[in-house]
Amino acid sequence: DAGxxxxxxxEVTEMGQEVTxxxxxxxxxDYLFWYRQTMMRGLELLIYFNNNVPIDDSGMPxxxxxxxxxxxxxxxxxxxxxxxxxxxxxxxxxxxxxxxYYGYTFGSGTRLTVV
Amino acid sequence: AQSVTQPxxxxxxxxxxxxxxxxxYSYGATPYLFWYVQSPGQGLQLLLKYFSGDTLxxxxxxxxxxxxxxxxxxNLRKPSVHWSDAAEYFxxxxxxxxSYKLIFGSGTRLLVRP
Numbered sequence: 001d002a003g004x005x006x007x008x009x010x011e012v013t014e015m016g017q018e019v020t021x022x023x024x025x026x027x028x029x030d031y032l033f034w035y036r037q038t039m040m041r042g043l044e045l046l047i048y049f050n051n052n053v054p055i056d057d058s059g060m061p062x063x064x065x066x067x068x069x070x071x072x073x074x075x076x077x078x079x080x081x082x083x084x085x086x087x088x089x090x091x092x093x094x095x096x097x098x099x100x101y102y103g104y105t106f107g108s109g110t111r112l113t114v115v
Numbered sequence: 116a117q118s119v120t121q122p123x124x125x126x127x128x129x130x131x132x133x134x135x136x137x138x139x140y141s142y143g144a145t146p147y148l149f150w151y152v153q154s155p156g157q158g159l160q161l162l163l164k165y166f167s168g169d170t171l172x173x174x175x176x177x178x179x180x181x182x183x184x185x186x187x188x189x190n191l192r193k194p195s196v197h198w199s200d201a202a203e204y205f206x207x208x209x210x211x212x213x214s215y216k217l218i219f220g221s222g223t224r225l226l227v228r229p
Contacts (some may be wrong), residue, residue, distance in 0.1 A: 004158075043205070043219040056216070091158055103149050103209070104217060106158035 004091050004107035012113045018080040023092030026075055030097040033104060034067055034077050037089045064070065075097045082114045117142045117208050117222035127226040128196050135224050136191040138206030147209035148189040149217065150180055154202045162204075165189065176200070201227045 005024040013019050025032045033048040047057040052069045060067070064083070069075040079086055089111050093104035118141040128134050140146060147166045151159040159164060163174025163226040180191045206220040 042221045044218060048216070093159075103147075103161045103164055103207075104159075106151075106160070108156075108158045 004092055004094050004105050006090075006107035006110050008110060010113075012109045013082055015083055015114055016081045017114075018078065019082045019086075019102065019112060019114075021077040021090050021092075021112070023075045023077070023107060025092070025094030026077070026105055027073065028096060029094035029105070030072075031095045032069060032075050033093040034075070034094075035091040035093065037091060037109070038087075039093065043091075046077070079112075082112075084114045087112055087114050117146065117210060117218045119206050119208050119218055119225050121168065121204075121206055121220035123223045124221070125224045125226065127228060129228045130198050131195050134191075134193045134200070134204055134208075134225070136204050136206075136225070137224075138189045138191065138220060140189065140206070140208045142187075142208055142210070145184065148180075148182060150174065150178070150189075151205045151207060151223075152202050153205065159165050159205060162191070175186045196225075196227055198227045198229065201225055214218040 007022045025075045029049050032073045034046040036046055038043045038084055044059055044061045048055055049069045052072060067077045068102050091109045093106045095104045099115055120139045122137055149164045149211055150162040152160045152162050156220045163172050165172045165182045173179050176189060178193050181191055182189050203222045203224045207217045209217045209227050
């Protein structure tokens with residue numbers, strides 16, 4: 001199993017541009033999570049999906065952020081327009097159906113820099 | 116509401132010394148408990164987890180953790196630290212309900228002196 005795959009690994013963009021981050025979860029995992037990690041705020045849950053349906057997006061910071069999961073093997077997190085304060089590492093994680101004791105499997109993250 | 120506290124932001128130990136990283140949680144019942152490790156530039160890797168049974172759990176890389184209900188703690192330990200253990204360590208709490216969310220602590224950065 002290739003694990004959770006995120007792309008790109010690094011993204012540098014100018015303020016105001018649209019940014020799209022991509023995630024491929026582990027096959028058979030029904031839950032997908034998007035986290036943001038910064039020095040100031042640590043790991044923040046942005047949104048999570050169950051069977052491709054968004055369940056809780058209360059962590060999405062503002063309307064500039066949107067996430068989709070068109071099928072079981074692909075999800076995107078989009079920021080439009082991007083701002084310097086969006087600079088962070090964005091992680092995707094997945095887990096199988098069932099109770100929480102499975103924990104999550106994380107991808108390697110996308111380091112976003114907005115200049 | 117669930118919460119996780121890791122009181123130590125940084126810890127420095129000498130290679131070969133023992134290690135204990137602290138984690139305290141707040142939850143109305145016994146949660147699922149996890150420790151993750153994050154090496155520089157990498158994602159989080161699961162070290163170990165507790166959900167029931169023996170309160171001392173063994174994980175990968177020689178780590179163990181002990182669940183103490185009376186202290187609401189789940190401290191991570193290793194008897195002899197290796198230089199490759201330098202990383203950031205996160206404790207996490209998972210609810211035993213349908214929310215399926217993990218709440219992470221703020222992390223402890225481990226530095227290893229040669």
